Amino acid sequence: MSKPSERCRRVIAQIAEKHLGLSTLEERGADRLDFQELSVASIRAALEAAYAAGAASAAAKAVRA
Incomplete structure (x- = not known):
């Protein structure tokens, strides 16, 4: 896997x-700084947001191609 771009980061x-x-x-x-307790709901929301961001990026690349 390649290193993510600055925009992606x-x-x-x-x-x-x-x-x-x-x-x-x-x-x-x-x-205490590197390990956090997170709710399943917040993890789900973050994963859904990441998926949506990836889909939007792929769609934008397809339009430019």
């Missing part, structure tokens, strides 16, 4: 903040 970070309440996706070297 920004979208992922926005989804993580909006749906999971995570201020960063960077490892910070402390369990």
Whole structure:
């Protein structure tokens, strides 16, 4: 798998903040910072948002092609 683009990393970070309440996706070297309790509903919402973002990106690429 190739490394995600900067735009992709920004979208992922926005989804993580909006749906999971995570201020960063960077490892910070402390369990209390790197491990979070998350509800199934918030994980589902984040995955649905990521899927929608991927579908929108693919559709935009298809239009440009």
